[in-house]
Amino acid sequence: MYKKILLATDGSEHSRRAAEHAIAMAKCTGGSKIEIVYVIDDDNAKSDVLQNWNKADLGDKRKDRIKFAEQQAKEAEVPYEIKTLHGEPGHAIVEYTNKNNMDVVVIGSRGLNVLQELVLGSVSHKVAKMANCPVLIVK
Amino acid sequence: MYYRLHELLSKKYIWYDSLCFCRLDFDESSRSLKKIRGVYLKAHSIKEHWFGNIKGDVLAGIVVALALIPEAIAFSIIVGVDPMVGLYASFCIAVVIAIVGGRPGMISGATGAMALLMVTLVADHGVQYLFATTILTGIIQILFGVFKLAKFMKFIPRAVMIGFVNALAILIFMAQLEQFVDATWVMYLMVAGALAIIYIFPRVTKAVPSPLVAIIVITVIAIMTNSDVKTVGDMGSLSTALPSFLIPNIPLNFETLQIIFPYALALSVVGLLESLLTASIVDDMTDSSSNKNKEARGQGIANIVTGFFGGMAGCAMIGQSVINVKSGGKGRLSSLVAGIILIFLILALGKIVVQIPMAALVGVMFMVAIGTFDWSSLKGLAKAPVTDSIVMVVTTITTVATHDLSKGVFAGIILSAIFFVAKISKVHVTSRVEGEKKIYAVTGQVFFASVEELVAAFDFNNDVKEVEIDFSQAHIWDDSGVAAIDKIVLKLRDNGVLVRLAGLNAPSSNLIERLAVHRRPGAKLSGH
Numbered sequence: 040m041y042k043k044i045l046l047a048t049d050g051s052e053h054s055r056r057a058a059e060h061a062i063a064m065a066k067c068t069g070g071s072k073i074e075i076v077y078v079i080d081d082d083n084a085k086s087d088v089l090q091n092w093n094k095a096d097l098g099d100k101r102k103d104r105i106k107f108a109e110q111q112a113k114e115a116e117v118p119y120e121i122k123t124l125h126g127e128p129g130h131a132i133v134e135y136t137n138k139n140n141m142d143v144v145v146i147g148s149r150g151l152n153v154l155q156e157l158v159l160g161s162v163s164h165k166v167a168k169m170a171n172c173p174v175l176i177v178k
Numbered sequence: 179m180y181y182r183l184h185e186l187l188s189k190k191y192i193w194y195d196s197l198c199f200c201r202l203d204f205d206e207s208s209r210s211l212k213k214i215r216g217v218y219l220k221a222h223s224i225k226e227h228w229f230g231n232i233k234g235d236v237l238a239g240i241v242v243a244l245a246l247i248p249e250a251i252a253f254s255i256i257v258g259v260d261p262m263v264g265l266y267a268s269f270c271i272a273v274v275i276a277i278v279g280g281r282p283g284m285i286s287g288a289t290g291a292m293a294l295l296m297v298t299l300v301a302d303h304g305v306q307y308l309f310a311t312t313i314l315t316g317i318i319q320i321l322f323g324v325f326k327l328a329k330f331m332k333f334i335p336r337a338v339m340i341g342f343v344n345a346l347a348i349l350i351f352m353a354q355l356e357q358f359v360d361a362t363w364v365m366y367l368m369v370a371g372a373l374a375i376i377y378i379f380p381r382v383t384k385a386v387p388s389p390l391v392a393i394i395v396i397t398v399i400a401i402m403t404n405s406d407v408k409t410v411g412d413m414g415s416l417s418t419a420l421p422s423f424l425i426p427n428i429p430l431n432f433e434t435l436q437i438i439f440p441y442a443l444a445l446s447v448v449g450l451l452e453s454l455l456t457a458s459i460v461d462d463m464t465d466s467s468s469n470k471n472k473e474a475r476g477q478g479i480a481n482i483v484t485g486f487f488g489g490m491a492g493c494a495m496i497g498q499s500v501i502n503v504k505s506g507g508k509g510r511l512s513s514l515v516a517g518i519i520l521i522f523l524i525l526a527l528g529k530i531v532v533q534i535p536m537a538a539l540v541g542v543m544f545m546v547a548i549g550t551f552d553w554s555s556l557k558g559l560a561k562a563p564v565t566d567s568i569v570m571v572v573t574t575i576t577t578v579a580t581h582d583l584s585k586g587v588f589a590g591i592i593l594s595a596i597f598f599v600a601k602i603s604k605v606h607v608t609s610r611v612e613g614e615k616k617i618y619a620v621t622g623q624v625f626f627a628s629v630e631e632l633v634a635a636f637d638f639n640n641d642v643k644e645v646e647i648d649f650s651q652a653h654i655w656d657d658s659g660v661a662a663i664d665k666i667v668l669k670l671r672d673n674g675v676l677v678r679l680a681g682l683n684a685p686s687s688n689l690i691e692r693l694a695v696h697r698r699p700g701a702k703l704s705g706h
Contacts, residue, residue, distance in 0.1 A: 092336035
């Protein structure tokens, strides 16, 4: 039933649990595929660049954040693809979901940034409200 | 973007980095392309750079122009010059950088970092010296680009970079405080109102920059209520003329150079630092790379032009570039549009601009300061190595105390270097006895800072016949290191001990071969 599964990840504890659920879902249906999506928030570009100024590759830290989900998918032998998006996380995920007609979105209930959540509202809430498909929010 | 081989072959002529024109031929005999290095040439066609994203660039350019105006005026006021100096600078730099810059999508103009460096120059010598300094800054920056020094910016430690932006934020904030001297409660209320609009308005729409909305609203309120708060007009005059070519009215002699050169050097370094930091941020946001040396040259050309048209030196702007990319700008067109719209608006609306209350601009500058400060660094302060935190704090404090970003950066770099030397100068020497032989194993870097510790680790009054020094876990870097080894060997030899050096790596053993005295016949410890 769920062939195109979008897994939103930011490396947080909740997103790790979300990864497990997404993989379990993918296993239930033959021929399903997970798209692991990581959103680079442009508002954090400055501090990301600064925090990684002397490092060879800024991508390293970001790769780390996707690594858990990727490893899990690989171990479970579920087909997956990694996508990096730019922009405000909630908006970017919704846009991608609706444009690519995803069958389900799996997302952690809380992300990394507590302060932003307080001001802007949670990403998962935004996605649940605006996506055109079922959304599984993992606690 | 990367063109593949067959794509390259379909276009016989390509633009390389927008300026250099080259022709491609497919060489059948060697099955490769001539005139370019490698098959994957990183090539941007000039068309792609300029017209690849017309709609996005034009819209973003308009947004940026609107956001540039308040900052250009506020930075001029920090320097203590007419608002036109900053506005002309932002116009000239934005337009010139659009053509010659190395990072499409990045916005440059009059900036706070540069403005803060010019305050004493203008106060002591006047605005004509500022124009001359701006031109000299451009020349130095071009030299930086030509000699490809931009890559050395990467050598500046992370902690210094963070200290730099934090100090910049604090200085911009502090520069606003003088506006509050003798201010009435109306002023405080207006600043609070401006800040409220700046941070709340984006929830309504992000299409119009909220600082501009704040300025319009506060200005309208000020005019309607006839309040007598200070306005932009009180800070300097605003002409409604296009910038025109001028040659700075200064004596062309050595004395002038002595005055302007230190300022120009500090401005070039700070300008390039912020420009290359901004370029890296835009690189990151757009998933593309840019030519940093070309950007350095471009910044130089832009500053020279600005100086001749009555503007102050500028550089890339982090905040504006982020606004540009987020608004959909990524080509060269957006910077050009921003510059042209900016000057058009000033010419058309000059009479209204002078009525903007200073309170509104102070609000905008507070926002710039808050946005510039790297708040995540405070969180990292506890986590980062203690030396990193010290370097960051020292960079910030030095800058705030001297009001000079280049001094802060310099202090930070020196301190980092000292910490680095201290960290790697730890040598460990262990010893064990095997029969008649005593074996010392040296671990670490042997150089001027570690030799004392090395020599102290040896026991010269031992009654062994033979000593072996194992250097397999060590590296000898300089003549101080070699001299220390000489000292150890000769001293032991004086006591009748047979000494053997073992496990030297190739560079270390070359150095010893070239410099060591103990290999030569009849070598003695020298007197001192």
